[in-house]
Amino acid sequence: MIKHWSFLLIIVYLAAQPAVATPHATDANVSRPVSHAEGTTHTSHTDVFSPASYAKVTTNGTHANLMRPVSHPEGTTHAPDSAYLFSYTTAKNNDRSGLQFAWSQDKQQWHVIGNRFAFLYSDYGRWGSDKRMNSPWLIQAPDGIWHCIWSLNERDHLFAHAASEDLVNWKRQSYPDITAGANFLHPAVTYDAGQQSYNITYTDANGKQFRITTTDFKTYTPATAITTSRYSEGSVTITLPEGTATGQVHRVPWAVVDRLIKTQELAQYNWQQQAESSTKDNERFAMLQKPLQASITLHPEKAKPISNLLLGIFFEDINYAADGGLYAELVQNRDFEYALSDKEGRDPNWNSTHSWTLHGDNSTFTIDAATPIHPNNPHYAILDTKTPGATLVNGGYDGIPVKKGSKYDLSLFTRQPDGKSGKLLVRLVSPQNNILAQTTITISGNSWKKAQAVLTATADADSTTLELQPLTAGRLALDMISLFPQETFKGRKNGLRADLAQVIADIHPRFVRFPGGCVSHGDGLNNIYRWKNTIGPLEARKPQRNLWGYHQSAGLGYFEYFRFCEDIGAEPVPVVAAGVPCQNSGPSAKGSGQQGGIPMSEMDEYVQDILDLIEYANGDIHTTWGKKRAEAGHPEPFHLKYIGIGNEDLITDIFEERFTLLFNAVKKQHPEITVIGTAGPFFEGTDYDEGWDIANKLKVPMIDEHYYVSPGWFIHNQDFYDKYDRSKSKVYLGEYAAHLPGRPSNIETALAEALYLTALERNGDVVSMASYAPLLAKEAHTQWTPDLIYFNNTTVKPTVNYFVQQLYGANSGDKYLPGTITISNDMNREDVRERIAVSTVEDTRGKAVIIKMVNLLPKAVQSSIDLSGISIADADAVKTVLQGSPDSKDARPVVSSYPVTDKFNAELPPYSFTVIRIKTK
Numbered sequence: 001m002i003k004h005w006s007f008l009l010i011i012v013y014l015a016a017q018p019a020v021a022t023p024h025a026t027d028a029n030v031s032r033p034v035s036h037a038e039g040t041t042h043t044s045h046t047d048v049f050s051p052a053s054y055a056k057v058t059t060n061g062t063h064a065n066l067m068r069p070v071s072h073p074e075g076t077t078h079a080p081d082s083a084y085l086f087s088y089t090t091a092k093n094n095d096r097s098g099l100q101f102a103w104s105q106d107k108q109q110w111h112v113i114g115n116r117f118a119f120l121y122s123d124y125g126r127w128g129s130d131k132r133m134n135s136p137w138l139i140q141a142p143d144g145i146w147h148c149i150w151s152l153n154e155r156d157h158l159f160a161h162a163a164s165e166d167l168v169n170w171k172r173q174s175y176p177d178i179t180a181g182a183n184f185l186h187p188a189v190t191y192d193a194g195q196q197s198y199n200i201t202y203t204d205a206n207g208k209q210f211r212i213t214t215t216d217f218k219t220y221t222p223a224t225a226i227t228t229s230r231y232s233e234g235s236v237t238i239t240l241p242e243g244t245a246t247g248q249v250h251r252v253p254w255a256v257v258d259r260l261i262k263t264q265e266l267a268q269y270n271w272q273q274q275a276e277s278s279t280k281d282n283e284r285f286a287m288l289q290k291p292l293q294a295s296i297t298l299h300p301e302k303a304k305p306i307s308n309l310l311l312g313i314f315f316e317d318i319n320y321a322a323d324g325g326l327y328a329e330l331v332q333n334r335d336f337e338y339a340l341s342d343k344e345g346r347d348p349n350w351n352s353t354h355s356w357t358l359h360g361d362n363s364t365f366t367i368d369a370a371t372p373i374h375p376n377n378p379h380y381a382i383l384d385t386k387t388p389g390a391t392l393v394n395g396g397y398d399g400i401p402v403k404k405g406s407k408y409d410l411s412l413f414t415r416q417p418d419g420k421s422g423k424l425l426v427r428l429v430s431p432q433n434n435i436l437a438q439t440t441i442t443i444s445g446n447s448w449k450k451a452q453a454v455l456t457a458t459a460d461a462d463s464t465t466l467e468l469q470p471l472t473a474g475r476l477a478l479d480m481i482s483l484f485p486q487e488t489f490k491g492r493k494n495g496l497r498a499d500l501a502q503v504i505a506d507i508h509p510r511f512v513r514f515p516g517g518c519v520s521h522g523d524g525l526n527n528i529y530r531w532k533n534t535i536g537p538l539e540a541r542k543p544q545r546n547l548w549g550y551h552q553s554a555g556l557g558y559f560e561y562f563r564f565c566e567d568i569g570a571e572p573v574p575v576v577a578a579g580v581p582c583q584n585s586g587p588s589a590k591g592s593g594q595q596g597g598i599p600m601s602e603m604d605e606y607v608q609d610i611l612d613l614i615e616y617a618n619g620d621i622h623t624t625w626g627k628k629r630a631e632a633g634h635p636e637p638f639h640l641k642y643i644g645i646g647n648e649d650l651i652t653d654i655f656e657e658r659f660t661l662l663f664n665a666v667k668k669q670h671p672e673i674t675v676i677g678t679a680g681p682f683f684e685g686t687d688y689d690e691g692w693d694i695a696n697k698l699k700v701p702m703i704d705e706h707y708y709v710s711p712g713w714f715i716h717n718q719d720f721y722d723k724y725d726r727s728k729s730k731v732y733l734g735e736y737a738a739h740l741p742g743r744p745s746n747i748e749t750a751l752a753e754a755l756y757l758t759a760l761e762r763n764g765d766v767v768s769m770a771s772y773a774p775l776l777a778k779e780a781h782t783q784w785t786p787d788l789i790y791f792n793n794t795t796v797k798p799t800v801n802y803f804v805q806q807l808y809g810a811n812s813g814d815k816y817l818p819g820t821i822t823i824s825n826d827m828n829r830e831d832v833r834e835r836i837a838v839s840t841v842e843d844t845r846g847k848a849v850i851i852k853m854v855n856l857l858p859k860a861v862q863s864s865i866d867l868s869g870i871s872i873a874d875a876d877a878v879k880t881v882l883q884g885s886p887d888s889k890d891a892r893p894v895v896s897s898y899p900v901t902d903k904f905n906a907e908l909p910p911y912s913f914t915v916i917r918i919k920t921k
């Protein structure tokens with residue numbers, strides 16, 4: 001899994017999604033009309049808290065400032081009317097090179113467009129191991145639309161189709177199922193003008209040949225066996241600089257080739273920009289000799305309301321964020337439900353006995369499933385003691401930390417299958433074999449009974465073990481063996497680890513997303529996060545495989561989540577699967593992998609599940625699900641207002657059909673709930689465009705965008721939302737983070753995020769919410785970096801990026817105050833101006849104006865700030881500065897009081913984030 005996703009992220013980092021390389025804001029095919037953020041104007045040297053339009057693309061898709069030769073054929077000064085276009089792929093990168101092009105005027109001399117530059121990638125299957133494209137066949141329909149059919153692999157009984165108007169922007173892919181032959185190889189497509197249909201012939205692994213026909217590439221006739229394949233007839237093999245390739249040649253207008261060339265060149269240019277990092281800053285900014293000056297003037301009269309929910313958190317059980325992390329349970333595998341399938345069979349020791357060992361002789365420890373406490377929790381332990389002395393030991397999650405004097409709630413279910421009674425000694429033992437706490441439990445009867453006791457630790461220890469020793473001979477059944485610190489966050493039963501929860505609360509998040517991320521839609525249909533499995537008595541909850549390669553106990557379930565939101569004053573934002581599993585699901589179980597969806601015959605039930613979640617959160621205690629909430633100890637509603645449907649899903653017809661059902665049902669039954677749709681895992685591309693198309697079509701009120709990108713991307717795309725149409729869906733930037741090679745959390749990435757957050761505040765009228773992702777990572781159990789907060793059993797380690805989030809969270813506003821910033825001595829360099837960003841918000845309830853200033857340059861900036869028009873209540877402002885060298889991981893905010901007047905100066909140190917909070921009348 002790690003590899004797959006790393007691969008994905010490398011792709012993001014390099015912006016290697018060239019099929020959609022035209023930037024979002026100028027892409028003619030993006031159906032969001034473009035308008036400017038209110039209150040922003042662009043002047044050349046004086047910029048309104050946003051980067052100028054330097055190096056951006058003009059509306060026709062060409063790059064205004066990019067000094068590149070016009071793409072005329074070599075040796076000519078005029079473009080030809082038409083050219084030959086060769087479409088092909090190569091087997092390089094394990095068949096993942098995608099659809100490429102070369103052009104020629106004479107079919108002799110061929111010019112490849114870009115160096116292995118692909119305009120279309122296969123989206124089928126897992127990142128890393130799948131996503132293969134073999135033998136693509138490109139054909140142009142009479143209406144001008146291009147259709148590409150390709151073979152996916154030798155394994156699956158499917159093929160792929162995608163269509164495009166211009167060969168640059170490709171519509172959603174489909175993966176039709178064929179019924180004849182072992183698989184689908186070497187397709188050849190021809191158009192039958194008489195029938196107005198397409199014949200697709202293919203070969204299977206046994207050399208048999210088949211034909212299917214279609215008129216629309218949506219429905220296909222059943223495959224029939226034929227005797228000859230046409231593949232060789234319509235294909236040519238051409239020698240290109242990197243070897244021979246086989247594909248199709250089309251005669252096309254030069255404009256088609258020109259657009260492909262420009263797209264590739266633009267992508268190249270964007271890559272260069274996005275790859276900019278601080279390592280070259282000294283060289284890049286060596287020309288800045290004089291001190292930089294920034295004059296900042298606010299225009300409070302132009303204030304505009306912005307979302308007061310902008311900064312929230314993304315919680316996903318990744319990196320042991322829940323079990324072994326925020327969920328305070330100290331016993332690992334308390335329910336004996338770890339299973340080989342959690343790790344897809346890769347670890348033979350990952351089974352029901354994981355984390356448990358039997359020490360001593362004359363006893364056995366086995367797992368049984370004959371008489372479980374609950375069918376959702378089928379496995380339990382049997383200790384068969386011939387002579388007392390042996391001990392069943394649990395090592396917790398890297399040990400069980402205890403603090404002297406602290407109390408721990410022990411609970412366990414026991415049963416004496418032989419009907420006898422007996423005693424069980426329970427102890428907490430240090431690595432030095434010191435007993436730090438102990439109790440004895442009496443067991444009786446042949447039916448499951450819950451026993452409880454409190455253990456008080458007599459000393460501090462980072463890593464104790466929990467030991468259970470039967471004091472009587474005989475068979476003893478044990479399950480749900482649990483140890484909880486009484487000191488949980490807010491003292492909640494079955495609660496959260498206090499120190500970790502407090503660090504999260506200190507962000508002042510206005511909302512909490514849950515349960516992810518990929519965990520919400522799962523690896524295949526069977527792994528979709530079903531909220532009903534995560535509520536009620538712990539022993540009746542249904543644990544499951546965590547797609548990040550471990551086990552999810554469901555102990556931190558929907559009830560605990562809603563309660564946490566309430567405890568920290570944040571809005572819950574649950575994200576449910578849109579009836580389809582994760583993009584990265586394996587296609588192994590046919591129909592239930594990435595491209596499958598919940599069968600339509602089962603969708604009514606699934607839709608009802610989602611409606612029931614809303615009832616569980618908000619329903620009256622006399623409703624079925626409201627009653628369950630009350631039974632859990634919370635008769636008052638949780639006041640749920642938002643629900644996300646889908647998580648960066650592959651946008652296919654299968655997705656749209658299911659999403660539409662869910663959206664319409666929630667809208668009809670709960671018009672008070674804001675539904676959040678999804679627009680893929682990238683800031684551009686097919687899922688992004690198609691996700692937005694669906695949102696526009698259905699008028700989805702909000703849409704969830706995700707992008708993990710380089711600091712260079714954040715620097716050069718601060719105007720991303722300035723151009724969003726304010727009349728369309730609002731945006732929830734549900735996952736973002738700045739990624740550098742090696743994935744550090746450092747000042748460079750933190751400041752890039754701080755810089756971008758100024759743009760989000762400026763666009764707080766369209767961007768309603770944003771959450772950095774992922775939130776938590778347990779050291780030595782991390783599947784994804786960077787994360788906002790690292791921790792081990794005893795220490796919480798916020799990153800520098802955390803402090804950026806925290807400073808924004810603690811200094812949020814409900815009004816944006818536009819302003820102008822004039823930078824001098826910048827040598828008229830846009831790359832200098834882009835690295836200085838300012839955002840000013842007003843917190844009307846807290847009576848404060850907050851100025852946030854980011855300096856991502858290696859030089860200090862002397863700023864002079866004009867607050868005219870703002871009624872300052874206290875000349876003593878609070879200034880917080882986070883500053884360090886770009887690679888610093890240890891920088892911490894420094895808070896001081898700072899005198900302010902209507903006009904005051906403040907130095908912005910090199911590589912710094914400065915927040916000045918001023919009390920207002």
Ligand code: AHR
Pocket residue numbers: 316318516517518519647648681735773774784
């Ligand atoms: O944040 C980690 C993962 O990144 C999420 O689970 C997924 O939605 C995204 O791809």
